[in-house]
Amino acid sequence: xxxxxxxxxxxxxxxxxxxxxxxxxxxxxxxxxxxxxxxxxxxxxxxxxxxxxxxxxxxxxxxxxxxxxxxxxxxxxxxxxxxxxxxxxxxxxxxxxxxxxxxxxxxxxxxxxxxxxxxxxxxxxxxxxxxxxxxxxxxxxxxxxxxxxxxxxxxxxxxxxxxxx
Numbered sequence: 001x002x003x004x005x006x007x008x009x010x011x012x013x014x015x016x017x018x019x020x021x022x023x024x025x026x027x028x029x030x031x032x033x034x035x036x037x038x039x040x041x042x043x044x045x046x047x048x049x050x051x052x053x054x055x056x057x058x059x060x061x062x063x064x065x066x067x068x069x070x071x072x073x074x075x076x077x078x079x080x081x082x083x084x085x086x087x088x089x090x091x092x093x094x095x096x097x098x099x100x101x102x103x104x105x106x107x108x109x110x111x112x113x114x115x116x117x118x119x120x121x122x123x124x125x126x127x128x129x130x131x132x133x134x135x136x137x138x139x140x141x142x143x144x145x146x147x148x149x150x151x152x153x154x155x156x157x158x159x160x161x162x163x164x165x
Contacts, residue, residue: 004061004095006102009051016060017041017053024085027147028123052102054086054095061090064099066107069116079107081117100133108161115161120145121153134159 009017018041025034042048046065054062065083069075081103086095104115117135119126135157143151 004054004056004093004098006052006054006098009048009053009063011042011048013053013060014041017063020062020085020087023088029120029126031145052099052106054099056090056093056095062086062095062099064103066103077113079112079115081115096129104161112161114158116158119155119157121155130157
């Protein structure tokens with residue numbers, strides 16, 4: 001099975017990314033309401049330059065969003081994953097893992113020394129994937145989100161980005 005192609009997002013990816021965002025929405029990982037099928041994917045806070053896209057067999061199959069965690073100069077050495085999704089048709093093909101690895105390499109090439117993320121406590125599959133890629137739990141905000149009638153922890157994870165050899 002060929003590896004997914006990972007590349008920078010383009011404005012022309014918007015319809016495919018919006019469809020993936022809508023189709024993969026779940027309370028397992030989302031705290032915001034499900035996006036409408038025709039909702040724009042990119043806006044003034046979510047620009048293509050913040051995204052890496054995975055292609056499988058020439059089709060957009062997933063994305064990862066990587067941004068500075070704050071606008072403060074003191075945290076310029078950190079990047080944060082603020083969204084990842086893989087189309088159902090591409091699951092089990094290593095797309096999420098390839099996106100995470102590419103995001104870490106992309107951040108490292110731009111001078112980042114750390115990568116962080118937030119994941120819902122009940123999202124065991126995502127937590128296992130992140131741990132297998134070197135992320136460790138660095139904090140927990142107990143009951144941070146009320147999803148339906150359930151309070152869910154917000155788990156903060158991070159890892160160092162090794163300098164390139």
